[in-house]
Amino acid sequence: MDFGLSPEQELLRDSLRGWLADELSIERVRETLDNGDAGAASRTAGDASAMQGLAGQGVLGVMLPEEHGGAGLGLLDAVVVATEMGRALTTVSYHSACVSAPLLLAGAGSAEQKSSWLPGVSSGKLLLSFAVGELEERDGALTGELRFVPDTATADAFVVVSGNGSEARAWLVERNAAGLQARDYHNIDITRQLGELQLSDTPAEALAESDELAGLVARVSDAARVVLAADSFGACERALEEAIEYAGVREQFGRVVASFQAVKHMCAETFAELEPLRSLGWYAAFAWDEQRDDAARTVALLKAHSAEVSTRSVMTTTQVYGGMGFTWECNQQLWFKRVGYNRQALGGPVAERARALSL
Amino acid sequence: MDLSYGPRYEDFRAEVKSFLADNADRAPRMTMRVVEHSQEVVDWQKTLIEAGYAARTIPREYGGYGAEPDLLETMIIAEEFSAARVSQGAAGQGISMLVPTLLEYGSEEQKRRYVPPTVNAELLWCQGYSEPGSGSDLASLSTRAELDGDQWVINGHKIWTSTAVEAGMMFILVRTEPEASKHRGISYLLVDMDTPGIEIRPLRMMTGSSDFNEVFLEDVRVPRENLVGERGQGWQIGKTTLVHERNFLGSSALTEGMLAACRKTLAAATDEQGGGNLVHGDRLMQLEGRALAMKYHGLRMLTDRLKGRNPGAAGLITKLNGCQLNNDICSLAIDGLADYGILYRGSPHAVDDGAWQKQYMFQLGMIIGGGTAQIQKNIISERGLGMPREPRATAGS
Numbered sequence A: 001m002d003f004g005l006s007p008e009q010e011l012l013r014d015s016l017r018g019w020l021a022d023e024l025s026i027e028r029v030r031e032t033l034d035n036g037d038a039g040a041a042s043r044t045a046g047d048a049s050a051m052q053g054l055a056g057q058g059v060l061g062v063m064l065p066e067e068h069g070g071a072g073l074g075l076l077d078a079v080v081v082a083t084e085m086g087r088a089l090t091t092v093s094y095h096s097a098c099v100s101a102p103l104l105l106a107g108a109g110s111a112e113q114k115s116s117w118l119p120g121v122s123s124g125k126l127l128l129s130f131a132v133g134e135l136e137e138r139d140g141a142l143t144g145e146l147r148f149v150p151d152t153a154t155a156d157a158f159v160v161v162s163g164n165g166s167e168a169r170a171w172l173v174e175r176n177a178a179g180l181q182a183r184d185y186h187n188i189d190i191t192r193q194l195g196e197l198q199l200s201d202t203p204a205e206a207l208a209e210s211d212e213l214a215g216l217v218a219r220v221s222d223a224a225r226v227v228l229a230a231d232s233f234g235a236c237e238r239a240l241e242e243a244i245e246y247a248g249v250r251e252q253f254g255r256v257v258a259s260f261q262a263v264k265h266m267c268a269e270t271f272a273e274l275e276p277l278r279s280l281g282w283y284a285a286f287a288w289d290e291q292r293d294d295a296a297r298t299v300a301l302l303k304a305h306s307a308e309v310s311t312r313s314v315m316t317t318t319q320v321y322g323g324m325g326f327t328w329e330c331n332q333q334l335w336f337k338r339v340g341y342n343r344q345a346l347g348g349p350v351a352e353r354a355r356a357l358s359l
Numbered sequence B: 001m002d003l004s005y006g007p008r009y010e011d012f013r014a015e016v017k018s019f020l021a022d023n024a025d026r027a028p029r030m031t032m033r034v035v036e037h038s039q040e041v042v043d044w045q046k047t048l049i050e051a052g053y054a055a056r057t058i059p060r061e062y063g064g065y066g067a068e069p070d071l072l073e074t075m076i077i078a079e080e081f082s083a084a085r086v087s088q089g090a091a092g093q094g095i096s097m098l099v100p101t102l103l104e105y106g107s108e109e110q111k112r113r114y115v116p117p118t119v120n121a122e123l124l125w126c127q128g129y130s131e132p133g134s135g136s137d138l139a140s141l142s143t144r145a146e147l148d149g150d151q152w153v154i155n156g157h158k159i160w161t162s163t164a165v166e167a168g169m170m171f172i173l174v175r176t177e178p179e180a181s182k183h184r185g186i187s188y189l190l191v192d193m194d195t196p197g198i199e200i201r202p203l204r205m206m207t208g209s210s211d212f213n214e215v216f217l218e219d220v221r222v223p224r225e226n227l228v229g230e231r232g233q234g235w236q237i238g239k240t241t242l243v244h245e246r247n248f249l250g251s252s253a254l255t256e257g258m259l260a261a262c263r264k265t266l267a268a269a270t271d272e273q274g275g276g277n278l279v280h281g282d283r284l285m286q287l288e289g290r291a292l293a294m295k296y297h298g299l300r301m302l303t304d305r306l307k308g309r310n311p312g313a314a315g316l317i318t319k320l321n322g323c324q325l326n327n328d329i330c331s332l333a334i335d336g337l338a339d340y341g342i343l344y345r346g347s348p349h350a351v352d353d354g355a356w357q358k359q360y361m362f363q364l365g366m367i368i369g370g371g372t373a374q375i376q377k378n379i380i381s382e383r384g385l386g387m388p389r390e391p392r393a394t395a396g397s
């Protein structure tokens, strides 16, 4: 029995944490955010040097096949990366750009599609995004609307899915395709951009038609859910660390507020909820990697549990700051909103529990 | 216990209903914002006071309607306005916190001068209590005021001052007796925000707006008669204001409005948003149960107050429970909108322009402001339940 990260995974975590602190610090992320209102943020995803830096860390293509420039690793490795990105507030929609979109392409794309897109994902030169909705196809062109699509402002191409079960179909739609229009949302999490796509007779390249497509879509969506849960975990873990640090220097009543039992208990309770969430996240990734029977159900329970725990966690750590926690300047608000996005995306807690019940 | 209203009160209810039927269309739209000061609000406030539905028990000479306190009338007004979803008038820090404080401690001159424009919603106030070094430990505040002839000269720095930009006046706690003990050295002053030496720097909140501020005071000269109560009595007076603030922030009128809005949001949610979801229905009912308990708790507290009884520890829980409840209501509304719940103001498809996300954050702010939840629990256990204070801190044990 050996439940935990491998030495390689720990190395990946430590080196990425160090690199993010040096090259993509929260201060740097903030420079790109501070001037925008919520949702109108500029994105590191559009920042070529940052993406190439991340690529240099080998983290964009973690799960992609080695033959296409990826690292050929598993979801547990992606969880390690996503946790760090949540901690550092990295402005990348990792769950979509590096997980669901390229994995679906890797699983169902033609040899040519794979070789023309996947290496670019790993090297940070091409940005993919994943979208699901109801589309009509006519003569290889698509019409319809896709909502809640990550990176609509910057993605080079969208892997889009329509239909369920044996009716499921998937295509690749390039950003400059005729009749494709993107519209930006203002979502509360200003570190990741979200929007919608309008397609009208937009040329699209179909991915392979197969009976397995729906199963594959479900699988890559599950991987994205695990990544979102890891992102929330990372956000909460760092938010707790910073709160503990702040409480250790902020003085009221002639003592540091960390010395009040109320504050200690807030932190201890948060910690006691977060640590099992970390473990559950690791197991869900492992189960997914090994295609265990309980994988899908575990993912649904993880996504729901992560939503509840992380919402409480950021709510509590923000309170540790008193009035300071309510300011824009305090980093807590950024984690608070990141967790808020992760909570609703790809299934809120109620929907995920309902799904788990049926699995 | 007697919950029947009797014929006299049913007549009164009919009057309120008919007032609402005739006038509701003039009421400003109900928003979830705490402070509003448009002409529309001022006009509506005037209409309400004339009819006796706002400032009801405030004496006429101070701009109120001058009715005798009557619990059932108050209840009936609240019930009917809430059922009709019509605003019960302005409710800024002046009306909710300063006015009751002035009525209790103010001089005759102060009451005549400040209460009428405040209840009319023409004069807005801000609360200058917190300082960078003094939040939970408010009594340690260091902004000081010294008497120089007929004027107080104030120097210091206030922070988290809500609506300082919009306010015409500030009620402020300052240290006037540096030799006295921490709690005895504080006085309560009224400051015109246009006085030279006041600099306001807006602070951006997590919501993205800048509704609270830093206020710097440098040699700010205030007439001597702007002292409320006695020198050194400021802590006692300031605490009275805080009690009003806490009852206001946790008031069930606020909760009921939010609950009604949440019910509406859930009912309007489409299938795609998880509309008609039984679990959301269950959560809504849980919240309604909590809200109902707080509503009748409020009725009980009001009865105690009107009969001059001390409600004891049970009177200290309103803010702790009410603000958490309000935050939980927002959280449910967001969940009820599924993906759409994360859209914020200005976004396509945002339900109510993202008001639920904003309120969700704002209600977190209310859990912190006016004395944090942790401080409320200290007050309940120490002052209410008679438990000893925490011992002084020792390094690691």
Ligand SMILES: Cc1cc2nc3c(=O)[nH]c(=O)nc-3n(C[C@H](O)[C@H](O)[C@H](O)COP(=O)(O)OP(=O)(O)OC[C@H]3O[C@@H](n4cnc5c(N)ncnc54)[C@H](O)[C@@H]3O)c2cc1C
Residues within 6 Å of the ligand: A250, A251, A252, A253, A257, A260, A261, A262, A263, A319, A320, A321, A322, A323, A324, A326, B126, B127, B128, B129, B130, B131, B132, B133, B134, B135, B136, B137, B159, B160, B161, B162, B163, B212, B365, B366, B368, B369, B370, B371, B372, B373, B374, B375, B378
């Ligand atoms: C939205 C908003 C609006 C506000 N508006 C105003 C306003 O208009 N005017 C005004 O004067 N102030 C205002 N405030 C300030 C508010 O009153 C203070 O933020 C609050 O009292 C906490 O003080 P602090 O921020 O200094 O936090 P701190 O006192 O530094 O608290 C930090 C943490 O330590 C905890 N803590 C501190 N002491 C203890 C203790 N003894 N036991 C256990 N835990 C403890 C707190 O609960 C908190 O978690 C506002 C605040 C907010 C968030």
